Amino acid sequence: MKHAHLLAALLLALPAAAQQRAAVGDKVPDTTFPSFLNGDGRQKLSEFFGQPVMIDIWGTH
Amino acid sequence: MPSAIKHDHELKSRGLVSILVEAQGADAATLEAFLWKTFPDNDCFSCTGHAVPIPESAGIPHGAVIGVDGKLLWAGNPLADSKKIADLIEAELVKVKKGWGDSAEAKKVRAALYGRGDLFAATAIVAAMPDGESKTALQAEIDARYASAKNAIAALKDQGSFLAAHARAKDLLKDVGTRAEWVAEVTPLVAEFETPEAKSEIALERKLDKIVKQLRDKKGDNAPKALQALLKDGSNLKVGARAQRILTALQTPLKD
Numbered sequence: 228m229k230h231a232h233l234l235a236a237l238l239l240a241l242p243a244a245a246q247q248r249a250a251v252g253d254k255v256p257d258t259t260f261p262s263f264l265n266g267d268g269r270q271k272l273s274e275f276f277g278q279p280v281m282i283d284i285w286g287t288h
Numbered sequence: 289m290p291s292a293i294k295h296d297h298e299l300k301s302r303g304l305v306s307i308l309v310e311a312q313g314a315d316a317a318t319l320e321a322f323l324w325k326t327f328p329d330n331d332c333f334s335c336t337g338h339a340v341p342i343p344e345s346a347g348i349p350h351g352a353v354i355g356v357d358g359k360l361l362w363a364g365n366p367l368a369d370s371k372k373i374a375d376l377i378e379a380e381l382v383k384v385k386k387g388w389g390d391s392a393e394a395k396k397v398r399a400a401l402y403g404r405g406d407l408f409a410a411t412a413i414v415a416a417m418p419d420g421e422s423k424t425a426l427q428a429e430i431d432a433r434y435a436s437a438k439n440a441i442a443a444l445k446d447q448g449s450f451l452a453a454h455a456r457a458k459d460l461l462k463d464v465g466t467r468a469e470w471v472a473e474v475t476p477l478v479a480e481f482e483t484p485e486a487k488s489e490i491a492l493e494r495k496l497d498k499i500v501k502q503l504r505d506k507k508g509d510n511a512p513k514a515l516q517a518l519l520k521d522g523s524n525l526k527v528g529a530r531a532q533r534i535l536t537a538l539q540t541p542l543k544d
Contacts, residue, residue, distance in 0.1 A: 247341060248341045248342060248343055248344065249341055249342055249343075249359075249360040250343065250360065251343075251360050251361065251362065251363060252359060252360065253359060253360055254357075254358050254359050254360075255341055255342065255352075255354055255358055255359065255360050256341045258338070258339075258340065258341055260307070260309075260333075260335050260338050261316075261335045261336060261337065261338055262316065262335065263307075263333040263334060263335050264316075264319065264320055264323065264333075264334040264335070265330070265331050265332060265333055265334055266333050266443065266447070267440040267443055267444060267456075268436070268439040268440045268442065268443025268444070269333075269436060269439075269440070272354070272358070273358065274432070274436055275305045275354075276356070276357070276358055276429070276432070277303075277356055277384070277398065277401065277402035277429065277433065278303045278304065278305045278356060278384060278402065279303065279304055279305065279353065279354065279355060279356055279376075279377055279380035279381065279384070280304075280305045280306075280307060280352075280353070280354040281292060281295060281296075281304060281305070281306045281307070281351065281352075281353055281354075281373070281377065282307045282309060282340055282342070282351055282352045282353075282354070283289065283291075283292040283306070283307070283308050283309070283332075283349060283351045283366060284309045284311045284340065284345070284348055284349065284350040284351060285289050285292075285308060285309070285310060285311065285348055285349050286310060286311055286312035286314075286348050287310055287312055287314045287318065287319065287322045287542075288312050288543075
């Protein structure tokens with residue numbers, strides 16, 4: 228029982244993005260980005276509706 | 289990274305949004321330092337450590353192209369698929385300009401709204417549509433776009449980008465046309481830039497812009513000294529806070 232509660236808590240703690248990922252052709256689930264450098268107040272992916280979005284995931288090392 | 293920045297420079301004015309997500313655990317300060325030192329010409333939306341809901345990848349670089357309607361068009365290694373990415377983006381930018389949707393009205397509304405930023409024209413087309421789901425959905429897009437444009441003015445001011453905020457405010461006043469309730473809301477936003485406080489911010493930002501240009505042109509050896517001098521008069525301003533962030537970034541050593 229205790230383990231079940233722990234598992235439930237862990238699942239709830241997972242970011243929505245980790246639970247649901249879009250495949251090509253799917254609507255991408257909405258997600259809220261952390262504060263942007265060079266932003267304009269838009270933080271949610273859905274706020275860019277109407278414009279194509281290029282996402283580049285990279286590293287500083 | 290360089291290709292994303294290049295795309296951003298070339299295509300932002302046509303509507304492309306470029307988002308850089310650092311995925312190796314850098315904190316926000318490290319990210320800012322890295323970008324100012326390595327890619328000072330970067331204007332992309334940039335953030336750290338966010339799980340983007342696209343197909344997982346074993347490594348980086350990794351990326352995605354999302355269409356104007358929010359659907360995933362491509363995901364993978366951007367270095368391996370540069371031609372495909374360019375073609376997909378170009379096709380989406382044509383949609384931005386010409387509109388898209390399942391009816392002629394939807395295309396016209398979206399061409400006005402996203403292609404020309406003409407909120408007034410988009411509203412007029414929607415107003416002439418028969419009541420129904422399509423009309424409601426398109427009106428919601430217009431309302432969201434208007435709210436986002438207003439929010440951008442406040443956000444840009446808050447982060448010390450008064451010149452960009454002023455330009456956005458003037459554009460928005462033009463875009464709302466003669467719709468009275470919007471004009472009544474946007475006119476004071478434009479007027480705020482005529483206050484002594486805003487004029488002080490703008491005067492300081494013009495000086496900051498010269499330093500930023502030197503950094504972008506890779507001629508910023510004296511930038512820290514120039515930023516320190518600028519901060520003597522403007523540290524209490526929002527533009528001063530932005531200058532301080534740049535100075536801190538330039539003074540932050542990067543890890544090997």
